[in-house]
Amino acid sequence: MFYQLYEMNHAAMAPLRATVDAMRLAFGSPLNPLAHTVIGRTLTASLEVFERSTRRYGKPQFGLATTMIDGSPVTVTEEISWSKPFCNLIHFKRSLASPRPEDPKILITAPMSGHYATLLRGTVEALLPHADVYITDWVDARMVPVAEGFFDLDDYIDYVIEMVHHLGPRTNVVAVCQPSVPVLAAVARMEADNDPLAPASMTLMGGPIDTRINPTAVNELAKNKPIEWFKENVIMDVPWPQPGFMRPVYPGFLQLSGFMSMNLDRHMTAQKDFYMHLIKNDGDPAEKHRDFYDEYLAVMDLTAEFYLQTVETVFMRHALPKGEMMHRDKPVDCSAIRNVALLTVEGENDDISGVGQTKAAQTLCVNLPESKRMHYMQPDVGHYGVFNGSRFRREIAPRILAFAKEHSMQQPNVSASNVKSPSTGKPSVVKRVIKGGKSV
Structure with missing residues (x-):
């Protein structure tokens, strides 16, 4: 049931995530006077960090044209x-x-x-x-x-x-x-x-x-x-309505959790630095953070x-x-x-x-x-x-x-x-x- 709960959590968060993203766009718009103030940038940064922390990351593209x-x-x-x-x-x-x-x-x-x-x-x-x-x-x-x-x-x-x-x-x-x-x-x-x-x-x-x-x-x-421990604790069936419904898999989000826990302090520091870069309007480091985690947080099942x-x-x-x-x-x-x-x-x-x-x-x-x-x-x-x-x-x-x-x-x-x-x-x-x- 853990995989099903994971999917339900994403589905339940979808409306809130959409609202937060709309607010981020509104407060970060160049047409909004608040966007050019510390208060506005702080609010926009908080909204982006929340949205990115709760997002489901899809498969990236190579983009090597x-x-x-x-x-x-x-x-x-x-x-x-x-x-x-x-x-x-x-x-x-x-x-x-x-x-x-x-x-x-x-x-x-x-x-x-x-x-x-x-x-x-x-x-x-x-x-x-x-x-x-x-x-x-x-x-x-x-x-x-x-x-x-x-x-x-x-x-x-x-x-x-x-x-x-x-x-x-x-x-x-x-x-x-x-x-x-x-x-x-x-x-x-x-x-x-x-x-x-x-x-x-x-x-x-x-x-x-x-x-x-x-x-x-x-x-x-x-x-x-x-090996029995792995069978009982990390193998789960794909939930409906995915095409692989009922296929036993090792979910990608479990693998990601394991990788992140190995260097949790480094990831937390990166998140904090990203937040501060957004507030300071320091675009290049923030964009590098987005590029790395867009890739790192996109996972697949085995x-x-x-x-x-x-x-x-x-x-x-x-x-x-x-x-x-x-x-x-x-x-x-x-x-x-x-x-x-x-x-x-x-x-x-x-x-x-x-x-x-x-x-x-x-x-x-x-x-x-x-x-x-x-x-x-x-x-x-x-x-x-x-x-x-x-x-x-x-x-x-x-x-x-x-x-x-x-x-x-x-x-x-x-x-x-x-x-x-x-x-x-x-x-x-x-x-x-x-x-x-x-x-x-």
């Missing part, structure tokens, strides 16, 4: 080039006016951990001028009807393999945080099967490959609770089976580093990885995936030549800084691009026509263009 290539602006169009019920593969198609050397093809595997793929907007933006970029746009589980079936960790691995098949040879996979485990597992399975379309390289960033190393607060919670299987496999049993992980009925053996180059990236101050957890992948891939492996730890950044921000743009992104380009050129350009997907026997290819946030 252009990028700069060789000093000139280039139009970027979002296309859905592959689609299944729980994921769309978005291609950021660049309108290149003249022939130029081929850029590396990069598949960014976004986290399926409560936030939308748009959390990686900065990652995409930094790579776009130098790469042909695709990203996994995972679908909010509460928007997927029960008739579409289940989606678990094994399905996630299948999706990754199918997307790599769809993109064809010389694909470079970049996994940010949570996808590091299924991406490593997918590559291990492809290598074990001698798949000619195995990616040229994989980059694992801030991922929980071996959570026994420098465990964080997130790891400790999973270690100290039995299917119960995916969440529980991930918690048990990755955080409780440590199945991958122990060599006990299975994909369907086949073992995930990282020693099978011999050809796919591996780059691991960590942040010195990461409080989600501790230092060494991602680097553990280097140890697992025992048969990978030294020429195909690289590790980098970025000083002075936390988890978010591993894939976003100025240090990512300046220090990490160039390394990812150089690594992908080097190993793409080394992989033969094989034909994808005879390679079948793991679950359907043939690729599922759908192309749609996204305009104004809607696919057409």
Whole structure:
């Protein structure tokens, strides 16, 4: 009933929120004399803070309409080039006016951990001028009807393999945080099967490959609770009238509550500073606050089976580093990885995936030549800084691009026509263009 109460609370607050927002617009209007006084700005700030604190944040848009290539602006169009019920593969198609050397093809595997793929907007933006970029746009589980079936960790691995098949040879996979485990597992399975379309390289960033190393607060919670506790306390059915009515999920608002409680003092300070910036009419910091929290507070639900299987496999049993992980009925053996180059990236101050957890992948891939492996730890950044921000743009992104380009050129350009997907026997290819946030 907790999810239903959460929805009822939002519905009950809707009229008050609408009234408060109307008052904010009225008191903040340049035509209102009070808007130019301290009293008026204080009242307007209070109303905005209340409205933003009680709002339901929808899925943000990437909004990357252009990028700069060789000093000139280039139009970027979002296309859905592959689609299944729980994921769309978005291609950021660049309108290149003249022939130029081929850029590396990069598949960014976004986290399926409560936030939308748009959390990686900065990652995409930094790579776009130098790469042909695709990203996994995972679908909010509460928007997927029960008739579409289940989606678990094994399905996630299948999706990754199918997307790599769809993109064809010389694909470079970049996994940010949570996808590091299924991406490593997918590559291990492809290598074990001698798949000619195995990616040229994989980059694992801030991922929980071996959570026994420098465990964080997130790891400790999973270690100290039995899986039955998670089933009883955090799994809930999607309420009516959502499309996924009656689907068991791990609600996004619970994940958000967990993340915010880890740094509650920082979030409270940010809210107070935002309020003071509004009163002082200091526009730039206030706008940066809005942009960050519009993204951070937009959350999605995860299917119960995916969440529980991930918690048990990755955080409780440590199945991958122990060599006990299975994909369907086949073992995930990282020693099978011999050809796919591996780059691991960590942040010195990461409080989600501790230092060494991602680097553990280097140890697992025992048969990978030294020429195909690289590790980098970025000083002075936390988890978010591993894939976003100025240090990512300046220090990490160039390394990812150089690594992908080097190993793409080394992989033969094989034909994808005879390679079948793991679950359907043939690729599922759908192309749609996204305009104004809607696919057409």
